[in-house]
Amino acid sequence: MDNRQLTELLNQMTLEEKIAQLLQLTANFHEGGESQITGPLEEMGITESMVTASGSVLGLSGAQSVIDVQKSYLSKSRLGIPLMFMADVVHGFKTIFPIPLAIGCSWDTELAEKSAEIAARESAVSGIHVTFAPMVDLVRDPRWGRVMETTGEDPYLNSLFARAFVRGYQGGSLKDEPERLAACVKHFAAYGAPEGGRDYNTVNMSERNLREQYLPAYKAALDEGCEMVMTSFNTVDGIPATGNEKLMRGILRDEWGFDGVLISDWASIREMIAHGAAEDDGEAAYRAIRAGVDIEMMTPCYVQHLPGLIESGRVDEALVDEAVLRILRLKDKLGLFDNPLRGADPEREREVLFCQEHRNVSYELAAKSSVLLKNEGGLLPLAPGKKVALIGPFAQSDDILGWWSCVGVKEDAVKLGTALQERLAEGQLVIAEGSGVVSVEQSQIDAAIAAAQDADVIVLALGEDSAMSGEGGSRTNIRLPEAQLELVRQLKKIGKPMAAVIFNGRPLDLHGIIDEADAVLEAWFPGSEGGAAIADILIGRVNPSARLTMSFPHSVGQIPVYYNHYNTGRPMNPDKTEERYVSKYIDSPNDPLLPFGYGLSYTTFEYGELKLSGNEITANQPLQVSVSVTNTGDRAGIETVQLYIRDVAGEVVRPMRELKGFVRLELAPGESADAVFTITEEQLRYHHSDLTQASDPGTFQVFVGPNSRDTLAESFRLV
Template structure:
């Protein structure tokens, strides 16, 4: 449908019909859903009438091909102009087939596989009738106390941007109208939602505009440059103004500066939350501020419905703003092909064929295998020998709570448990299982059983972690250690003086004291998804060589937070060789550096780096610099090494980070094989936001670092001429 036809359609709409297009309600409000008849209270409380529901433009949270077909059919039978509904959902890391949480996917450093996971999630969702996913979440995060760390790909703006692009490509494909088994993507949360004070959910965000532009905005921009169709506002303030009513952010940066002309949607009730923030006196003012900021769809509050008509009639709001918003929504519906086929993608038979298929589960398995990070392996305890009797002990030994907080319609009972997977792979009688403790408690009987089981084994594998409710939205924590019961279990089993390995299930980087120092090997599994148990069993038994690398630093303790690799220097930096000095920037009870650095991860093989080489000592805008290093697999099995390139601008108009990731190469090497990792550094990569917010590079000295993580690197210098 041409824009002219859509514009004509807007002209035919009454003001009330236009405003109703801006309203998003949950499926419960619509006839034909399972909750029909249960919404009288919410309708009265929100002041929503049946006529408003009948004219509303989109639905949140309904899935199932036949259910969506039924609601769409009923809706269209009552629609004066035949404008179809949009169906949206939180498809974060899988629909029915659940992939590892996004933080884990980031640790794979595998952009192609990340894109494939989004493509599969889109296919399963689309055949179930969904049109839009509220993903990817690209919020940069530096504080693991925040529960929604699990939804991000980490602390680095460059890497987050690459994953943002990959997810958008996977969800959307190249043409939504011609590819009905894709979804429109909605990048979130705009902006800086990942930087709440104290790591507390929904809390204040306060930073300079330069920091906002330098660290937090790039990943959103990357998603939009890839063609992302929608943007969701964040709950937090940006420069003292709630994002949902922030004209400078939404109109100034997003629309005017970046040229985004897609749909902007509020997060759940965030429009009305401007009142609690103290940025709006009432619903009327909240509606006024949000429409002026450019928010097109109001999710689950009725401020627009109740007040925009009156604001327009009193000339406080120009009706052209509503027309723009409606036109953007209609364009998206047209891009999805809904005017041609309102039931786009929804197919009950195809749904039964596609959802949780073997093909999709195989990709979930591969991604779980590539997302699990080996953090410690003293004495090469892992992989476990096939002749060893293994005691698997801990609350996650046979737990199906491995999908994570946002698991859409994934079913825990479908998840492959670690204990079950190991039993299938080991000879009868070789695996012994005991719960040992619950997540937060340990009975004397549980401990007795665990100790008896462990005494019969040659090696102990602990399956520990957080349950899914300990992270995710609303899951902020001040104490990010393992629960005391599990730490006590570790201490008790340590007394047996047997080899001790641990597998960790969690949604955030943890304070690992009491665990890392007591076990011989540690595998970070995160929440690994539907096939997690199978992938982890194959890593433990050596069928798969782990290759993942951390995309968030692990702190020494919660008192260090935020701790991240790309920090600034200070005027009194700590000299590592003079740690006794007092009047320098340091803690007196903790190292400055994280326990485990960004980019860190071990393998079952070993890699040796050759000499770092630069093609020149100078770089110009016309002549880039080639950086190379030879890497050799010196172990006895094939493995993947992720070679990372970091840059430091030694002197700037404003201080620059100690190092910044600018590239990486994943080398798959057979035993004894060597390969060269080659990087090209350009002048464009050296640009940054100056004190006046101009974006440019400065001539002068730079340092380049190359290595297996952000800490253990070789260094060379060059100059930008």
């Protein structure tokens, strides 16, 4: 349909039908019998006619189920406007990929895009039209449970992954590619910066910081053509995002020109009452529609109160019309008016879901997302022929998919112990649980010690269970549970070489393990093929290449700790740590335990001289930066060479370092290659105190290296 035809369809709709299009309900309202939905209907105060006319469904999947609901719905629909089916397909549908934080650590945007394409294919053949992804919230606080859904603490890198995920989900044309999904970027805005790291909590920051650090990734997703935006639960400058006209109308729609669909997060319109920004459901509906929210998820504020608000003249019906028209346009883009069943295909579903091709990509991404944090004495990879004791609650755990695993099944996950048994000779591996995730019995310790004493090397399989992160999973203590730390202490006494694999959804305070183990591998929640990928890293079939995209703190007391921080008027001199009246802790280093960009390999790399094409840059004359990198080890590996810049003196203070580029070099033993970067004046711009973007003439430092801490440095001037 063209815009004229969609407008004609809109003009045929009654006010009740239009407002019902703005209502999103969970699947049980559409697929359940009367006895199943009477209670929820009464509780929400909506009518069966509103359900019949509602515009979208949340959480239903399965090709035949979607087909049945869509056909039933259309048989009752006066105008034949099809439903849209939406779901949280965050890092895979049936085939589960590593959590997004892990995917970020791959620094491989092409593989990230491929994972989203596969997730879209599996979802679409199961009847889904829209995914509530990507989540691109910048996060600096690992106490927040939803850190697992982000790609990290850097706005530049987050923006690259935001674009990659949108490309993967949406492809080139939703109408021509029925096995793609419309993407919905979330959570707009700054959901990842709650006070205290506590989910749903207040966000309080300057608009300059919001624009400089937090908004770029959302904008990148929209620049890539993302069709939808989801509002966040938090306040922004004292106003809940879902009713924030400046944010939604002023920035999102007017400034950025976004004309796609804006959806509330679950019940977030009604939650304005709890925030203290609305007295009742009517005022919440008023604020949300004024802010430009098109779809209300799982509360009845719109359907109950918009008719009265329009009748009283407080709300112009044109606001409802524009919201409905945006929804109709998206349905048309998805091809639903031509084929309401779209990609839903039970036969194709059986063929595609969790197929070997998809599992292979899950394996590759898990292998490229696991970060080697420590490897003293080259303990890893495990030496051939050594007897291995695999000990810990994750030795044979299938809880490695993460909190947002959609329709993935834990039982399908490849367990680490099973994978190692397949790869090691008979009698070479012994497995002991050692402890539970949060509990330990002496009998478990005794069995673990017996296994360790009979082995040459201990491999610990430790971590958080999936419920310890994810939505609502905020924690103040981000160390491994005490039960596991006690297991580590007991095994350390045996004196055997010890490597640790950590399964988790956030950066941890690693004390109690990184200081005890000889080697530490951060596996995250690695997805369906995680056990196989980790096993191959341990035995050396895969050389780890991932790099952290969030800093790991020394302690929770440092948080927030992140690489691109500002300097102070009294910075600490690293050579004079005894000075008191400088910005420092007296009981902890200022710097994180492990910096942004950090990760080890089974080979070594040597950097040559950092070379600049000149010592000045202008608006029309960029600067080239290059460094030769050589693989000085005995096996092939990937080195992620990172470029950072510091503006030494700005109109407002600038970060100590900002990531501006990276190059992934795949080098054979003895091979050298040049990492080449081009710096332009545009890359030196930032938001000034009046929020305009410009660069300042003066001195800049450029840093190149394997992480944000260990770098070569030169300087140049912008003239």
